[in-house]
Amino acid sequence: MSHSVNIIHGPMSNINSYGFVFPIWYYRNLLRASGIKIRFFDCLDDHLPSADTIFLDSKVLKNNWLVGEEEGLRQIEFVRNRCDKLLWTNTSDGTGAIQRQVMPFVDYYLKSQIFSNQKDYQSSYYGDRAYTDFYHRTRGVVDHDELSTHGLTSTEIAKLRLSWNFGMANYFSHSRAVISQILKYTRFIPVRGYPDLATVAKRLSRANYLDRPVLFSARLSSNYSRNTVSYQRKQIKTRLTAMSIPLDRLSQRQYFRELASSRFSFSPFGWGEVNIRDFESIIAGAVLIKPDMSHIDTYPNVYQYNQSYIPIKWDLSDLEDVMASLRSSDCADIALEALDQYKKCIGKSGEADFVGRIYSLLGL
Known part of the structure; x- marks a missing residue:
């Protein structure tokens, strides 16, 4: 062949x-x-x-x-x-x-990434995204340059592939x-292959997760040209500021050092649901806190509800309660599960x- x-x-x-x-x-x-x-x-x-x-x-x-x-x-x-x-x-x-x-x-x-229920593509979404549509409908957020998706036909949906x-x-x-x-x-041959997640997992399992000195890492930007995209991040930043959680930008070296010292890492939606920070956090051994991802399917799928990440509601009504419950929680098993799910998808595995x-x- x-x-x-x-x-x-x-x-x-x-x-x-x-x-x-x-x-x-x-x-x-x-x-x-x-x-x-x-x-x-x-x-x-x-x-x-x-x-x-x-x-x-x-x-x-x-x-x-x-x-x-x-x-x-x-x-x-x-x-x-x-x-x-x-x-x-x-x-x-x-x-x-x-x-x-x-x-x-x-x-x-x-x-x-695609909707886990592909019939959702039959609907129209303000701002081209399910979550921008959600904040438009429930919070009245509008964009200066408005756009909306148009629902797909069943023939068009049949062409979608993950x-x-x-x-x-x-x-x-x-x-x-x-x-x-x-x-x-x-022009894109990398110096190295995939990160050695098995070694990361061994180090994480040997360490005392509760000894990590930083409870929450949340170095979040919210500078997006679309109000419906930035809304979620701005709301989270406002609440985290009230809790005295540092949000200022760090150098790349400082950022990764903080992630490796953190128990939890916030990664809200940006232009999309899946973010680079998700995988950076997983590799660093920090448990991901993220708005509910159950509406999508993706690969690698490291978003198993309460098993490989900590979900919060899109309206953020449970944010403070979730954070309070995590303060004394040993979530090393969640960090290890996320690493395991990711490891299965890359390299030789x-x-x-x-x-x-x-x-x-x-x-x-």
Whole structure:
């Protein structure tokens, strides 16, 4: 069996594009050994070779949409004619945001996180996200530049497929700035592979979790151009300030040192539900406190309710009570469970599952 695949990806400075590409690159030899020939491209031009399957990162056409929808669709049609199967890879952050105009051209529409109940895509959401719609409806929050999603048809929903989030990148073993400089042919060959989570888990299990000197880490930014996106973070920051929890920004070195000394880490929604801070916290052994994630499915899925993270309600009505209950709680088992769930998805442990996902998307 031989199957050719072109990966047309966005800039590696973008963590979403990088997170999509890295595991394919990491497992490329395993895929090649099974007959899947993969080529990487960081732009679209008239010399793009044909392939059995093409993955097209939405970030590639970001500037084309600024010129106009017609130009973007023209480029997609060009790619469509270069392959038997076209997989659109939406590397935006929000679960609800769907670029519906591309649906007629693609076989599958990939997202790194999707609604666990896909019928939810039949609804319209103010601000393109379920949580922005929630704060608009329940708190009257409005955006200066208003936008809403339009519900999908059952035919369009049938094209949705779950890919993987940026937890599959190796961002955490080296900064993206360093990674972007270390290149050879593909321009994103990393210095290291995945972090050694087994060692992290051993260290965590040997330590006394309650001896960590920092109770809550909450170095949160809230500078978003959309009010419905920033609302949740601003509300959390206001409440944490009243409890005298430090919120000031730290240097990267100080930030990671604090995480490794913290029992709990806050990670509210931002442009999307899944955040880099989620995985940084897990690797540091800090238990994640996060708004309820039960409405989505993602991969790696480290969001098992009260098992691998501590959920809070979207309206924040239980925030103070949850924090009070955690002050004397030994939650090392939750930190270890999150590490275990993450560890199963990356490196040697995750290779069979990931390759199986690629096979499924290719229809092999």
